[in-house]
Amino acid sequence: MGRQIIEGILRRTASVLLVLFVLSLMIFVLARVVPGDPARMALGPSATAEQVADLQAEMGLDQPIIVQYGRYMGNALRGDLGESLVTNRSVTADIADFLPATLELVLVTVFLVFLISVPLGVLTARYRDRWIDNAGRFFSLFGVTIPSFLFAVGLQLLAGSFFPDWPILGRVDYQLNAPDGPTGLLLVDSLVHGRFDVFVDALQHLAFPALALAMAGIGQITRITRSAMIENLRKDHVLTLRSFGVPERVVVFRYLLKLSSIAPLTIMGLEFASLIGNAFVVEMVFGWGGFASYGLTAILQKDLNALMAVVLISGLFFIFANLLVDLALSLIDPRLRLRGQSA
Amino acid sequence: MTLLDVNGLNMSFSGYGRTRQVLHDVSFSVGASERVALIGETGSGKSVTAKAILGTLPGNASVDGGSIAFDGLDLFRQSMADREKLKGTAFSIIMQDPLSSFNPVFRIGQHLDDVMYYADRRRGEVSSAAERKARIHDTLRKVQLADAGRVYNAWPFELSGGMRQRVLIALALLHRPRMLIADEPGTALDVTTQDEILRLINRLVAEEGLSLLMITHNLGVVRQTADRVLVMRHGKIVEQGPLAQVFDAPQEQYTRDLMAAVPPLYGPQVVDQPVSHKTPMITLQGVKKVYAKRGLFNRGEGHLAVDDINITVNEGEIFGLAGESGSGKTTVARMMMGLLSQTEGMIAVTGAPAEGAQRLSQIVYQNPGTSLNPKRTVAQTLSVPLARTEVPADRQARMEELLTLVRLPVSYLSKYPHELSGGQKQRVAIARALAAKPRLIILDEPTSALDVSVQKTVIDLLLELRESLGLTYVIISHDLSLMRNFCSRIAIMLKGEIVEQGTPAEVFAEARHPYTRALISAIPVLTAEEQALKPSVTEEERARFLVTSGGGQAAPQATGTE
Incomplete structure (x- = not known):
């Protein structure tokens, strides 16, 4: 083994x-x-x-x-990615500045996708063809079909007119004097330095960009979770547990959820590609000083060294995310782990 | 004393705006320590009856009348919580299909522990994890799983089918119920494993003084495990009585038909097919097949699927390949068809294809439910092989001819597979094979997905077709009683090798190899006379050739061979 x-x-x-x-x-x-x-x-x-x-x-x-x-x-x-023609600094330093902002946005987005779509998928499967299922299905179709920049602009407009105090640009309020390092992720750094005001402010700034970015994933993952749950609800092992009086919530939330998370996780790994692509647009709309805005400038200015670094790191990010997904899958499914083959 | 009393039970299913009655006035009782068998074919309502007793009916089922009383308790008048309490403790079910009855991403022990934990809690008992584990280990040993600790920690796919079936029995015994409901136990398993499982259930029922409601379609199983028999058809109980009375002097025509449909193993009803001495069509000499394993370090190692196979199939004969799952019979059949190439040895195809046909042989698969495309009509299915052999103008006429050959109405051309019964689907699959004008048809378990009475009509059809079209058959099956009557010659396979070859009469009268004897003796038969004629096997021989599922190693499912 x-x-x-x-x-x-x-x-x-x-x-x-x-x-x-x-x-x-x-x-x-x-x-x-x-x-x-x-x-x-x-x-x-x-x-x-x-x-x-x-x-x-x-x-x-x-x-x-x-x-x-x-x-x-x-x-x-050797770690030297050359010099950027636009910023006149080393690309490595630029990346170190801009990458954490995007990483933070993407991580929160993934978290949001799972937080919303998995329970929604379970609910719509459990109450199949009832009103909650219909509403959930409409919602996920809505998320899949509408491009994320439209969500971004729409959310900005809504926030602007209904919650005028809610921040809709940038990562954090500059007057707060956010602490530096060690990770560059504001949510982590603020906690490390004990600055809860910064933490809350950063969360507020994150809410709309993350939601706009998450909508497509939410729609996708909800649908996949729903169909995996429905398929597994029909399996004999569900009948086995029911026949011996194991409560329905245990059957659904312990036994079925674990089995049904295999398909959504696999899809999530693939979703990373479009997540990075969409982040380029969403970051522009929300003035998010991240990797994506840096990449866009590099493309337009033909800043070769910066462009290479952006593409390579995006690729590396996608590969790494899928590596994590595979690791998670093999933790969930013993057949993958012990048989050493992709089933 | 009556333990279970079902009285005038009427039930119906509703769906798509229609209501269909599935149980009509079903009444029967099971006494304490009595073994009752409920027999019937697919759709007769036997599983629904079991679910009504257990309380696991699907949401679209409704009880329209009648009552079920357990030990004087009217089940339909109990609250939901009270009914849940009875599960596993008053009665419990032995599930049918050991392959899918466990959640693949949870350990065996987790299933057992959860069932025990919640059953304890419903009864208001508090148990510690260690104490539950000890009780579970005890129960696992009771079902002859010697290495209880290993089974407890195993993942479902790590156990063999027989071992999983034993765990399912243990699951039913966890809370010492007073009645066991067994839903086709062991049906999905090999005949020797099924035999062990039935012996185990019988022993447990006798030792613990349990009542048993055995649900099955296999009449041979009934003879081994029941004192009283209920025959069910279309949701009605058509005959009931003590085992000897029903089996020796059945009153109803339906029961008589059911009994007549079971192929006899010994006795005057056995049919001997004539042996053919015509020219050989396919000859296999010293054939060996190794499935190579792909890997970074272990290139070259592999799984030896079959070894040293010597077979000659003569024109006009029905050659049977018998063996249990993983014995390599399907691999041999695929090599005969040229779907797989052999690793070593020689395969000589000497028969010429029929005029206008591209190939000598065609294949009919086991499960017509999956081998027919659900989205294509019968006509569309048949048009694929016909596109090669017929000019378009003749195609319609040829399709009609084919359906007539397999005794289906011509109007069925426009039907979809889901509109057909299992037997009808298999007829379409046979018609599809015939469409390519083969001279040799390979039948891969052609009847094992069908009810006995349907099985008989399909077999009769195959015999007629052979007569009228001059076909040669190679049949692969684990059903020896079927092969006894259908084949002109058979070969018995064990672990990739042929251990015995000859006419069925020779093999069944005096099997030379102990494995053949063990295989034959495990077949459930209908009468005591047949039982007496079966060969005897010593315990030592059993242990040598049969993987006892209670013992140590797991039998890995050989992927790609079966």
Whole structure:
């Protein structure tokens, strides 16, 4: 059994490295073959041809792409992702500043998705075809079909007109003088420093962006949980427990919920991709100084080093999230863990 | 003394705006320490009766009249809480399908402990976790699960079917009920395991002085486990009486038909199919199949599915491959069809395909419920093989001809599978195989999903088709009594090897291999005369060839072979 686990980890790591390699190569080549000269864009229209040529040489843009890629990866492995042409700082430092904001938003969103959709999925399955099921199904269809930027704008409008004091821009009130470090996640840092006023304020700031981002996931996961529950309610083992008088709430909330969480968790892993994509838009709407706004500027300004870092880290984030999902699945389902095969 | 008294029970199901009566005036009683069997075919209402007693009826069921009294207590007049209290303590059920009766993501012990904890609580008793565990271990030992600790900590998929069935019996015994309701126990298991389970239930019932309500469609099982018999049909009890009376002198035509449909194992009714000495169609010589395991470090290792198979199927014969699950019979059949390639040995197909046909052989699967696409009509299903062989103009005529061949009305062409009964679906599956004009048909457990009386009509149809179309059959089955009468030659498989081969008459009269004898002796039969004619097996031989499910190792389900 031990060998199976080691084998699994090795295979997994190998596939992660392969995906990252292909991803980096693709984005590297793509960013360099599209028209537009980064050196010219960085220096502005007034720079002379020599200045542009100098910068090109400095950035290595006159070398063949494969040489550039080799040099970039060599530096990246040492933790040096190059310099951003827009902020004129090292990309590593930029990422360290912007990534925690996005991470915080995404983590709270995932939490919100599970908090709302799992109970809703169970309820709609248990009271199938009753009014609560119909309402729940309408709600989830609503969440799946409407794009998240529309939710973002709509929530902002609603908040603006009904709760004028509720913050709808940024991460935290600047007058509060929020503490720095150690994680960059405001919710964690404020608690570490014992600043509950900052914690509450950060939560308020998070509420609407997270909700706007969560709606699609809520719709999706509610539907999956519902259908998994309905399918499992028909199984013989439910009848077994009922026949011996085990209370219905134990049958549903202990036995069925665990079994029925396999499908939603798997889907959640895949949802991360669209979550990151949607975060780009939602962050713009709510003026959230995060990774996404940084990435968007990088794309528009053809800031090659920043762009590479944003794509690679988004990819890494997606892979890592799915690794966690797989780990959770194997904790839930002994068949995955002990048989060492994907069922 | 009467323990359970069902009186004038009427019940109906409603759904889609219609109400259908499922039980008509059902009355019977079960005395203390009495064993009663409730027999009937699919849809006769026997499981509904059990659910009414237990109180696990689905929401769309309604009781329209009558009463059920347990030890003088009118069940329908009890409050919900009082009825819950009776579950597991007054009566309990032995569930049918050991494969899906446990939640796969919870340990066996968790199921047992929860059932015990809540039953204790309902009775107002407080029990500690350690004390419950001790009681559960005791009960597990009672059902011959020697290594109770290991079973308690096992996940459901780690146990063999026989072991899970024993745990289900333990579950029913946890609170020392006075009556056991057994719903087709062991039906899903191999015949030798089923035999062990039935012996265990009988022993427990005798030792603990329990009453038993045995629900089954297998008449052989009834003979072993009942003192009194109730025959049920279309929601009515059509005949009841002591076992000897019902079995020796059945009063009702339906009971007589039911008994006649069971293929005899020994005696004057047994049919011997003529042996064919025509040219061979398929020859297997020293065939071996290894399923390779895919892995990073262990390339090359694998699971040996079948080894050293030597078979010749002659034209016009009915060749039977018998064996229990995991014995490799399906692997052999798939290699014969060319769906799998052998690892070693030679497979020679010497028979030529019929004129206009692409292949020599076709296959009919076990469960027509899943082998027919539910979204396609019979005509659409049949049109697939016909698209290759017929010009479009002839297709309609050919479809009608095929349905007539399998004795179905031509109008059934426009029906969907869910509109057909199990037997009718299997006829469509046979028609689909025939559509490709095979000369050899491989029948993979063709009747095991069907009721006995339906099974008989399908078998009769297959014999007629062989006669009129000159077909050759290879049948795979675990049902030896069926094969005794249907096959002209049989081979018995054990763990991937053929241990015995010959005509059924030879094999059943004097089986050379002890495994064959053990297999035959485990088959439930209808009469004492047949029972006496079965070969005897010593305990030592049993232990050598049968994996006793109560003992140690789990039998992993061999994926891909069955």
